Amino acid sequence: MKFNAVTPKLVDGLSAIVGAEHVLLPAAADDMLRYTHDETEDLRYEPEVVLKPANASEISLIMRFCNENLLPVTPRGAGTGLSGGALAVHKGVVLSTERLNKIIRIDERNLQATVEPGVITQVFQEAVIERGLFYPPDPSSRGSSFLGGNLSESSGGPRAVKYGVTKDYVLNMEVVLPTGEITWTGANVLKNATGYNLTQLMVGSEGTLGIITKIVFKLIPFPPQNLVMLVPFRKEEKACAAVSRIFMAGIVPSALEFMEREAIDWADRYLGFNTKRPADELAHLLIELDGNDMDLLFKDAERVYEVLEQFDVGDILVADTEKQKAELWQLRRNVAHAVKANSIYKEEDTVVPRAELPKLLRGVKEIGEKYNFKSVCYGHAGDGNLHVNIVKGDMSDDDWNNKLPEGIKEIFRLCVELGGTISGEHGIGLVQKPYIGLALNEVQLRLMRGIKELFDPRGILNPGKIF
Amino acid sequence: MKFNAVTPKLVDGLSAIVGAEHVLLPAAADDMLRYTHDETEDLRYEPEVVLKPANASEISLIMRFCNENLLPVTPRGAGTGLSGGALAVHKGVVLSTERLNKIIRIDERNLQATVEPGVITQVFQEAVIERGLFYPPDPSSRGSSFLGGNLSESSGGPRAVKYGVTKDYVLNMEVVLPTGEITWTGANVLKNATGYNLTQLMVGSEGTLGIITKIVFKLIPFPPQNLVMLVPFRKEEKACAAVSRIFMAGIVPSALEFMEREAIDWADRYLGFNTKRPADELAHLLIELDGNDMDLLFKDAERVYEVLEQFDVGDILVADTEKQKAELWQLRRNVAHAVKANSIYKEEDTVVPRAELPKLLRGVKEIGEKYNFKSVCYGHAGDGNLHVNIVKGDMSDDDWNNKLPEGIKEIFRLCVELGGTISGEHGIGLVQKPYIGLALNEVQLRLMRGIKELFDPRGILNPGKIF
Incomplete structure (x- = not known):
C-alpha cells in the first residue's frame, strides 16, 4: 500500500479543520514524543502530524480529507495499549481523541x-x-x-x-x-x-x-461490600487447578487473579513492600468476593476455604482494612510495571478455557526451557487469561529478535490446541500480527479483510494492524 | 433477484447429499405443512423442497450445490420464530436443522x-x-x-x-x-x-x-434459591415506573415482567385459572429474585417492598410453593398463546431504555385510539422490552392490511425517539422488514448490505429478510 506524505500544504488543510493550536508537528519534538509510542515493549514510530480534533464533525472532515489525499490515519486514545495499535507504523496522521473527554x-x-x-x-x-x-x-x-x-x-x-x-x-x-x-x-x-x-x-x-x-x-x-484474600499455594499448577474448582462449587468471585512467585516478588520489591514470604509458596491467588451483604460474603468465603483446603495452601491472608485491600490490589496491578522496570520484555496475552490453565502454564515453562527464555506469569485466572511476560534479561539481541518468535509461536499454538486464542484483552495490533494465522484460518481472515475493505475502501484507517 | 426453480433433477442432486429419506416434497402435503409457517401471525409459504441434513458436511455440500444452481435456501430451526425469519418467501429449499440435535x-x-x-x-x-x-x-x-x-x-x-x-x-x-x-x-x-x-x-x-x-x-x-411475587398496580404507568426504581434501589431481579390487566385476564381464562382479581388492578409486575441464599433474598424482597409502597400497589402475592411459582410463570408465559387463541394478531417487539416504558405504553394506547386498534401489552419490563399484541378482533381486512401499518410505524417512530428500536428479541425477519428504515439509517443499511454480500455473494441464503 502506498500512502502520500503529509506535505506542508496538506498540514494547512488539516489545520484549517482542527485549528493550528491543535496540530503537532515533529519540530515540536518534546510534545510529539508521547505520540510516538504506546506501552508496547520499547517500540517507537514518529507520525508526520498529530491532530487533536474537538468533536465528531471535525473527525469526519479529517477522514474525508485524508481519504481524498490518501493519508494514513492512526487513531489514538491514551496510548496505554499493549499490542501497538496506536503506533503510526505508516507515518501519516495520528488522530488523538484526548479532547473528546466529557x-x-x-x-x-x-x-x-x-x-x-x-x-x-x-x-x-x-x-x-x-x-x-x-x-x-x-x-x-x-x-x-x-x-x-x-x-x-x-x-x-x-x-x-x-x-x-x-x-x-x-x-x-x-x-x-x-x-x-x-x-x-x-x-x-x-x-x-x-x-x-x-x-x-x-x-x-x-x-x-x-x-x-x-x-x-x-x-x-454498585455492590457496596467486598472481601479480599491472598492465598499462597505450594505448586503453581495447584493454584490454577483451584480456580475452576471454585466456580464448580457455585461461587463466582468478583476477581480471581493468579500470580506466580516471581510476579509477586517483583511487584513487592518494585513497591518497596519487601514482604517476607515462605520459600515454599510458589504461587498466589488473589480472590475478591463482592455483593450487597457482608454475611453472605462470609458464607461464600467459607465455601471457598473448603475448596482451597484440597489444594495444599499456605496461610490465607484476609484483608481486614481498606488499606490492606488496596495494598493487595496494588501488588497485583504493579506486576507489569515491576517487570518493565527490570528488563525489556514482551507480554503475551494468552487465553484458554479456564480449566486448561495448568497445562498452559506448564507448557509455557517447558517452551521457555527449550528456547532459553525466562517468563513471569500472572493474570486473570478466572477467565483463563494468563499474561506471560517474557523477560529479555541477558538474552542476546539476536536470540530476542530471531529465536524468541519461534518460542512465542509454540506458546500460541498451545493456546489454540487447548481451545484458546492468542489475545484475550490486549488485541493483535502490530506486535501479534505475525502470529494471527495461528489463531485465525483463511476463511476467517478473508471475511475480516472483506469487512475492513467494506468500511475502509482506501485502507487509510490504522493500516498495518491485525492482518 | 431471480432464483431458479427446484427441478426434479436438482432434487435428485440434493437427495444424493442428504439421502432420499431426508427430503420432503410438496406431494407429502401433511408432512410438509409444518415447514410452511412459523409462529408469525398466520403467514404461509410453501417451499419447493425441505432438506434435513445430518451434519455440517452435508450442509456444506447443500450450500455449494445451491450456490451453483442459484437456489434460495431458508434455514429453519423449530419454527417458533415471531418475525417470519424461517419462511421460504422465495420458495426454493428449506434447510431444517432438526437432525442436528445432540x-x-x-x-x-x-x-x-x-x-x-x-x-x-x-x-x-x-x-x-x-x-x-x-x-x-x-x-x-x-x-x-x-x-x-x-x-x-x-x-x-x-x-x-x-x-x-x-x-x-x-x-x-x-x-x-x-x-x-x-x-x-x-x-x-x-x-x-x-x-x-x-x-x-x-x-x-x-x-x-x-x-x-x-x-x-x-x-x-445454578442459583438454587428463588422468590416469586405478583404485584398488582392500580395504574399501568405506575407499574412501569416502579421498574426502574427497583434497579435504582440496588436490586437486580432475575425477572421483572409486566402484564397489563387484559394480558393477565386473557392468560387466566386461557389456562382455566379464572382467578378473581379486584377491578381496580390495572397492571401486574411478576418479580423473581434468585441467588444462593434464601435469607438474602428475603432481605432483597424487603427492599423491593419499600420501593413498591410508593406506587399504590394492591395485595402482593408471594408464591409459597413451587406449584404456585409455576402457576405464576404459566400465566406470564401463556399471554401470547391466549391472545393467539382469541384473534388474529400482530406482535410488536418494542424496546426502549427501561425508564421510558411509561411513555411508550401511553403512546401505544394513544396510537391505538387514533388508528382504532386494540392492543394487549406485556413483556420484559426490566429490559424495557414491551410486547405489543395488536388484536384484529372485528377490524376490517382493509384496515388491518392497509391502515394498521401506519399505526405500527407511529409506534416504532416513538420507540426510536425514546432511544429504543423496533425489535428487542424477535428479529426483523419478514414482517418488520418494511419498517427497518425507521430504525436504521442509510449508512447502517449500506454496511449491513455490504456484509451480507461479502458472506453471500449470490444472495441465496434466507433471501428477502431484514432489508
Whole structure:
C-alpha cells in the first residue's frame, strides 16, 4: 500500500479543520514524543502530524480529507495499549481523541451513561460510583487509559470474571467511518434484534473500522461490600487447578487473579513492600468476593476455604482494612510495571478455557526451557487469561529478535490446541500480527479483510494492524 | 433477484447429499405443512423442497450445490420464530436443522457446553441443571424452540434482565457459510481480542450470513434459591415506573415482567385459572429474585417492598410453593398463546431504555385510539422490552392490511425517539422488514448490505429478510 506524505500544504488543510493550536508537528519534538509510542515493549514510530480534533464533525472532515489525499490515519486514545495499535507504523496522521473527554450524561433512571471516548476509565468509574452505580471493567491501566481505547482493544481487567469485559457494557456508539460518515451503531437498549450487530463489530476492531466519538454504556448497581484474600499455594499448577474448582462449587468471585512467585516478588520489591514470604509458596491467588451483604460474603468465603483446603495452601491472608485491600490490589496491578522496570520484555496475552490453565502454564515453562527464555506469569485466572511476560534479561539481541518468535509461536499454538486464542484483552495490533494465522484460518481472515475493505475502501484507517 | 426453480433433477442432486429419506416434497402435503409457517401471525409459504441434513458436511455440500444452481435456501430451526425469519418467501429449499440435535458435551470443569443447533432450549437447560449449572436464556418458546434459532434471532426471555440474552452466552460457533466453507467464528474462551468479532456478527443475523452447526456456550453456577411475587398496580404507568426504581434501589431481579390487566385476564381464562382479581388492578409486575441464599433474598424482597409502597400497589402475592411459582410463570408465559387463541394478531417487539416504558405504553394506547386498534401489552419490563399484541378482533381486512401499518410505524417512530428500536428479541425477519428504515439509517443499511454480500455473494441464503 502506498500512502502520500503529509506535505506542508496538506498540514494547512488539516489545520484549517482542527485549528493550528491543535496540530503537532515533529519540530515540536518534546510534545510529539508521547505520540510516538504506546506501552508496547520499547517500540517507537514518529507520525508526520498529530491532530487533536474537538468533536465528531471535525473527525469526519479529517477522514474525508485524508481519504481524498490518501493519508494514513492512526487513531489514538491514551496510548496505554499493549499490542501497538496506536503506533503510526505508516507515518501519516495520528488522530488523538484526548479532547473528546466529557462525561455527557449519567442517566440514573435508565442506568446508562453517555461519554466521549477520551474519558479516563477510572474518572468514569469514580463518577458513577458517586451515584451508587458501577462500571465494572477495570484494566490495569485504568488510571490513564481512555474508554474509547478500552473498547477498541476489547479490554478486560480483573472483574471481568464476574462482570464481563468492556464489550459487555456498551449499548451503542457514535462512530466516524473511515469515509467520513457519522453514524450510531445501535440503540440505547439492553436488547436489540434489529439488524446485524455493528456495535460488537466495532468493539475490538482496534481502530481499523472507525473512530468512536460517543459511547453509551450500561451501568449496574454498585455492590457496596467486598472481601479480599491472598492465598499462597505450594505448586503453581495447584493454584490454577483451584480456580475452576471454585466456580464448580457455585461461587463466582468478583476477581480471581493468579500470580506466580516471581510476579509477586517483583511487584513487592518494585513497591518497596519487601514482604517476607515462605520459600515454599510458589504461587498466589488473589480472590475478591463482592455483593450487597457482608454475611453472605462470609458464607461464600467459607465455601471457598473448603475448596482451597484440597489444594495444599499456605496461610490465607484476609484483608481486614481498606488499606490492606488496596495494598493487595496494588501488588497485583504493579506486576507489569515491576517487570518493565527490570528488563525489556514482551507480554503475551494468552487465553484458554479456564480449566486448561495448568497445562498452559506448564507448557509455557517447558517452551521457555527449550528456547532459553525466562517468563513471569500472572493474570486473570478466572477467565483463563494468563499474561506471560517474557523477560529479555541477558538474552542476546539476536536470540530476542530471531529465536524468541519461534518460542512465542509454540506458546500460541498451545493456546489454540487447548481451545484458546492468542489475545484475550490486549488485541493483535502490530506486535501479534505475525502470529494471527495461528489463531485465525483463511476463511476467517478473508471475511475480516472483506469487512475492513467494506468500511475502509482506501485502507487509510490504522493500516498495518491485525492482518 | 431471480432464483431458479427446484427441478426434479436438482432434487435428485440434493437427495444424493442428504439421502432420499431426508427430503420432503410438496406431494407429502401433511408432512410438509409444518415447514410452511412459523409462529408469525398466520403467514404461509410453501417451499419447493425441505432438506434435513445430518451434519455440517452435508450442509456444506447443500450450500455449494445451491450456490451453483442459484437456489434460495431458508434455514429453519423449530419454527417458533415471531418475525417470519424461517419462511421460504422465495420458495426454493428449506434447510431444517432438526437432525442436528445432540448435546455434544457438557464440560463441568470449564463451565462450557458444546451443542448442535437443533437442541431444544429447555432440554439443554434441564441437562445442565442436572449438573448444578445454569443456562439462563429462556424465551417463552423454550419448550420447543431450538438453540440455533435462539441465536439467530438474538432471543431473550424473562431472565435476560439479570443474566443477559442468548448472545451473552455464546463463546464460539461452527458455521457453514453460504458459499459452503465450514469455519468456527471464535475460540472457546471468555475473553477474546483476536480479530473482529465474527461470533457476534453471526448472532442475530437471522440465518442470512451462515448456518450454525455447532455452538459453544458458557454456563454459570445454578442459583438454587428463588422468590416469586405478583404485584398488582392500580395504574399501568405506575407499574412501569416502579421498574426502574427497583434497579435504582440496588436490586437486580432475575425477572421483572409486566402484564397489563387484559394480558393477565386473557392468560387466566386461557389456562382455566379464572382467578378473581379486584377491578381496580390495572397492571401486574411478576418479580423473581434468585441467588444462593434464601435469607438474602428475603432481605432483597424487603427492599423491593419499600420501593413498591410508593406506587399504590394492591395485595402482593408471594408464591409459597413451587406449584404456585409455576402457576405464576404459566400465566406470564401463556399471554401470547391466549391472545393467539382469541384473534388474529400482530406482535410488536418494542424496546426502549427501561425508564421510558411509561411513555411508550401511553403512546401505544394513544396510537391505538387514533388508528382504532386494540392492543394487549406485556413483556420484559426490566429490559424495557414491551410486547405489543395488536388484536384484529372485528377490524376490517382493509384496515388491518392497509391502515394498521401506519399505526405500527407511529409506534416504532416513538420507540426510536425514546432511544429504543423496533425489535428487542424477535428479529426483523419478514414482517418488520418494511419498517427497518425507521430504525436504521442509510449508512447502517449500506454496511449491513455490504456484509451480507461479502458472506453471500449470490444472495441465496434466507433471501428477502431484514432489508
